[in-house]
Amino acid sequence: MDLHNTSDPVASKPEELVPSRYAVQVGEIDVLVVSDGVLPLPTTMLAHNAAPADRATWLHDMFLPSDAFDWALNAVMVRSGGKTVLIDAGLGSDPNLNLPRAGQLIKRLEAAGIDLASVTDLVLTHMHMDHIGGLLVDGVKERLRKDLRIHVAAAEVKFWESPDFTRTNMPQGFPDALRSAAKRFVKEYGSQLRQFDEKHEVAPGVVVRRTGGHTPGHSVVRVASGGDALTFAGDAVFAVGFDQPDWHNGFEHDPEEAARVRIRLLRELAQTGEMLVATHLPFPSVGRVAVEGDAFRWVPVFWDY
Template sequence: MSLDDISHPARTGPDELVPSRYALRIGEIDVLVVSDGVLPLPTAMLAHNADPAVRAAWLDDMFLPPEAFDWSLNVVMVRSGGRTILIDAGLGLDPDLNLPRAGQLIRRLASAGIDLASVTDVVLTHLHMDHVGGLLVDGVKERLRPDLRIHVAAAEVEFWEAPDFTHAVMPPGFPDALRATARRFVNEYRSRLRPFDDEREIAPGVVVRRTGGHTPGHSVVRLASGGDRLTFAGDAVFAVGFEHPDWHNGFEHDPEEAARVRIRLLTELAATGEQLVATHLPFPSVGRVAVEGDHFRWVPAFWDY
């Protein structure tokens, strides 16, 4: 089934009270944003280098709870030039961290009528567990085609051989879970990995480019067709990063470089006017970037039915 066939909402089950997928087109490229669920995380993770009072004021202005709130998990399916591409794979199974509302991707792809065997390529923005775990769910590997290509930056694979969490500030349990999931993923899929150095075209108009920052091999995916453009930014951009791009996220392995990457990317997106999707922006996270004074502003797209 092509992505064209699922551009309109299908009947949802009793446990799906809100939409969990959103389709759009970038020129001749079909795009489907799929929600993998949400991660409840401490609000301090948004900005561990910020004054707590300033951070609390931002949360209050955004009508968000002061201690913890739900981070969206967005995954993207793309079809271009006869290739069907999964960009990131969600959390998968709960890694003993009490995250029961995440890891919905495989079920939601099935409800959208997407056969895992139709996926020709997987692009991973990085190897954090909420981006690769869906491929570790029991039975998934056996359903994937034997010639599946998994594209990930070579620097990312190298980093996870001996990850350095010196500059990250994560809740207890997360470092061990991240390390174990990345190790398991590389061991299980090593023969299908297609590492790249800086940039690679996956299909017509679909290019993955390494940015670094969040992790050494963190990458973004740019889509371009017929004058339309969209960037999937992975974890380079969080909701707070528009107004405070210099705030450090707790999962960033090089916070200073991550801030520089974020500012460069947002500046570019504001200049081009292209659309943006990111992993942890509120679903479906489709929008654009504007410059407002000395910071940025996220402009969510109007939903197109």
């Protein structure tokens, strides 16, 4: 698997004239951030507990539209100790939700020269559709290894047996789509699930840890080698969460706990100075965290060419 930053503008199609993968070296571990596309969502999803005027001010200050904008969708590929680990699997395809610019992960892995059969392990930060759907696309399962190990928190699997959406604030159609995707995923891949309670080492230097909050089994993945480290935070951190970590995201099943998890994680990252990648931060999402009083600041890395 070649994780170098490469591009071929001559061969690119017009709709692909944007970056879609970015390589990072973490000690001896290769990391590749891959874009699954973008997900257009109402801006109320950013902070349904905030006053509309406060939310509008934040959007204005960030030069973002007031009604809806495109959320990034990022997944990560890691190579360590002879293992090739995919962290989250993207949205896949759900025609009922009309999201044509998302669900690009599989073709972008192919464009990066990554054979799906080379993936030995899959880590799920949680089982929302935009993290598992790529494996539900027709024809994908047949291209995966029969012995693929899928690592997920036991609390997450338990939650999706009877999920509670009473404290979320999602657009119409999303709860049903999320339920359906999770149920189908367990049906198709249940025998390959490797459930853990709190913490589990997937490959040398690649450790997944349950945080809860966003969903009961939500987890983050820390990659560490040779004094370097990078944490993939899944949906624990959103762009607005640096300035306003107490604002509730519409997809959070326990908003108060999600805010506590977010603040704790951001403080940890600010203290260690290690890199952060998250699902819905603008691609390639690689940055660090600075703390300023009760608020945080995202510091994007300078791209390494």
